[in-house]
Amino acid sequence: GLDTELWPEMDTYDVEIRFPDGARWEIDAKCYQNPRFLTKQIRKNPFQQDDFEKGFYVVPDEVVKQQNNYLAVVRKALADEKNIDCVTLSMLKDLVEDRKGGIST
DSSP: OOEEEESHHHHTSSEEEEOTTSOEEEEEEOOOSSHHHHHHHHHHSOOOOSSOSEEEEEEOHHHHHHSTTHHHHHHHHTTTOTTEEEEEHHHHHHHHHHHHHTOOO
8 A cells, every 4th residue: 555666766776665644765675695795785885865764674584584693783784874774574564564554644
């Protein structure tokens, strides 16, 4: 029930989610086995700070299950980014559902 767009702005990120209240989330899907490789990629190509409510680097649940400190390593690199996080796909699904549920129409 949300508006989405794949590869907006020529693959600057992978998915844009637009909520009914006008808020936007930008999603960049990544699949690095080693979180340090992801942090290097983030430093090279960070989210462009524009008017999105939240930005997420999304990694497969399986990668985090294999390396339980994965999210902590990436989140440390994102410590200065107030509205950007690294989550698993299942976590993102829960966050979207929670955000949708908090919108009064």
